[in-house]
Amino acid sequence: MGVPTRMDVWTLGSPGELRRAQKPVPSPGRGEVLVRIEAVAICATDLEIIANGPPALINGRLPFEQDFTPGHEYMGAVAALGPGVDEYAVGDRVAVEIHAGCGQCRRCRSGMYTSCLNYGRNYGDVDKGHRANGFTTDGGFAQYAVNHVNTLVRVPDAMGDEEATLAVTAGTSMYGLTELGGLVAGESVVVIGPGPIGLLAVGVAKALGASPVVLVGTRENRLDIGSRLGADVVLNGREVDAVARIRELTGVGADYVLDCAGTEASINDAIHMCSRGGRICLAAFPHGRTNVDLEHAVVNNMYLYGIRGEGKSAVRRAMALMAARRFDASLIHTHTFDMDDLPEAIRYARDRVDDAIKVVVRPRH
Secondary structure, eight states, rough: OOOOOOEEEEEETTTOOOOOEEOOOOOOOOEEEEEEEEEOOOHHHHHHHHOOTTOOOOBBBTTTSOOOOOOOEEEHHHHEOOHHHHOOOOTOOEOOOOOOOSSSSSHHHHTTTOTTTTTOOSSSOOOOEEETTTTBBBSSSSSSEEEEEEEEEOOTSSSSSSHTTTTHHHHHHHHHHHTSSSOTTTTTEEEESHHHHHHHHHHHHHHHTTTEEEEEEEEEHHHHHHTTOOOSSSEEEESOOHHHHHHHHHHSSSEEEEEOOOHHHHHHHHHHHHHEHHHEEEEOOOOOEEEEEEEEHHHTTTTEEESSTTTHHHHHHHHHHHHHTOOOGGGGGGEEGGGGGGHHHHHHHHTGGGOOOEEEEHHHH
């Protein structure tokens, strides 16, 4: 496939402003490939970056007015190989992880590349080799992007492009369960918040053998999708006391709780529905400070884990479950737009127009 010299992209202007632009098609360096982007999903973190900036960090500051291209949940085909790359061939279909750590700090060397201590230090004379596409380097709202080979995951031939973009979301769910204890067969799991990460956490937990899997939310249409993804019990938090019901179901509280809502109420519910010695994953970004009942967590010897992204090669493992049809990730894909209509796609995702859950955009080539 021929590679052009320039490409259409979207860049971030002032807060909330996306602009059409053109940029040179980047060249892959050593250990990198050029990905011809075929589809990119819109994540809640993209909405946060576009509106407010963090967690994006460009040249050590907020990403506005710096010719920065956001977007990170994308898939495509390998268009060109950098020096030293023989693991992939031009034309291979791939999905991507976001983070490629620097490989030299103590976090990266222990496998925690999503917590790279050189996060954002990838410019000019201080280039440490770190890359987080759509966060600290140009992302996927474009026709092409460069990715390190360590971030690539092969896409099965039978899997559609839109579904393949969801591997990053499923990978985040997988990473949360990995940090909570890995194999959860026979353990009880509660997921709070039926957004994309929460819904796919249900599918991943069920695929790993968790029992029962309980989903807590307030929107009936999303609770129904949770049931289709494998939830044994769904609870509408507006209609029942979810904490009391879960303690009734489990007898002692849940072994694992994933909070995918990120509100003060949901974090405290997670603490109070967790069993003594249980584990809680904070998988959403809270907005501002929260008042949390840490006394209850400490007295009951609970473990709280914050996760960032999709570490420990979780996207590859999630993709394996998706390829084996252990759960149907495509259930959360609701809308597809042309990349030319990105602002409208953003509006659908942000405002949940037409019950939008996961919105995908496709570049033209």
